[in-house]
Amino acid sequence: xxxxxxxxxxxxxxxxxxxxxxxxxxxxxxxxxxxxxxxxxxxxxxxxxxxxxxxxxxxxxxxxxxxxxxxxxxxxxxxxxxxxxxxxxxxxxxxxxxxxxxxxxxxxxxxxx
Amino acid sequence: xxxxxxxxxxxxxxxxxxxxxxxxxxxxxxxxxxxxxxxxxxxxxxxxxxxxxxxxxxxxxxxxxxxxxxxxxxxxxxxxxxxxxxxxxxxxxxxxxxxxxxxxxxxxxxxx
Numbered sequence: 510x511x512x513x514x515x516x517x518x519x520x521x522x523x524x525x526x527x528x529x530x531x532x533x534x535x536x537x538x539x540x541x542x543x544x545x546x547x548x549x550x551x552x553x554x555x556x557x558x559x560x561x562x563x564x565x566x567x568x569x570x571x572x573x574x575x576x577x578x579x580x581x582x583x584x585x586x587x588x589x590x591x592x593x594x595x596x597x598x599x600x601x602x603x604x605x606x607x608x609x610x611x612x613x614x615x616x617x618x619x620x621x622x
Numbered sequence: 623x624x625x626x627x628x629x630x631x632x633x634x635x636x637x638x639x640x641x642x643x644x645x646x647x648x649x650x651x652x653x654x655x656x657x658x659x660x661x662x663x664x665x666x667x668x669x670x671x672x673x674x675x676x677x678x679x680x681x682x683x684x685x686x687x688x689x690x691x692x693x694x695x696x697x698x699x700x701x702x703x704x705x706x707x708x709x710x711x712x713x714x715x716x717x718x719x720x721x722x723x724x725x726x727x728x729x730x731x732x733x734x
Contacts, residue, residue, distance in 0.1 A: 513665065515665075611668070613658075
């Protein structure tokens with residue numbers, strides 16, 4: 510089936526540094542999402558993105574977070590600066606249309622030390 | 623405040639048995655309920671989904687039973703196989719878009 514690729518699979522950084530998580534969505538998909546999962550807890554919606562704009566974001570999407578997809582390349586989640594509580598697995602997803610099935614990547618495990 | 627709840631957190635069945643995974647929700651505006659299957663090290667993958675106009679959806683060994691009045695649904699996996707061992711997430715969304723609200727997951731183990 511369609512594949513969403515996330516790079517890297519694991520990222521370790523020091524608190525206060527900037528980190529960029531990369532997502533290569535399914536090629537013809539138009540809607541993009543980030544979800545956050547803290548170990549042992551449920552996956553929670555962060556943000557969705559369409560046509561170059563944030564459509565909706567949750568309260569977890571702090572001011573330190575930003576998303577973009579420059580020139581149709583990777584869909585990125587940037588955190589600047591990072592905090593200890595940002596340690597989690599971040600899942601990227603994409604869909605063709607807003608009502609369609611979401612396809613998820615394997616996640617990037619972010620460890621903030 | 624959890625809008626989507628799953629039970630049990632973990633479930634062990636023997637090969638060939640039926641596994642029953644439960645899900646409940648609070649938001650009456652939810653009308654689309656997908657179940658995702660996740661294996662370790664992988665992202666969640668859509669397994670089967672139901673819309674609130676239906677009370678049952680079947681796909682091979684996987685069946686969703688939906689009770690709109692009680693805001694409950696369940697996933698039945700008949701003739702469970704060891705390869706079904708995974709974490710299953712119930713999710714929900716409303717008409718407004720595909721933003722999914724996930725439950726906490728049920729970790730299923732099928733023993734041979």
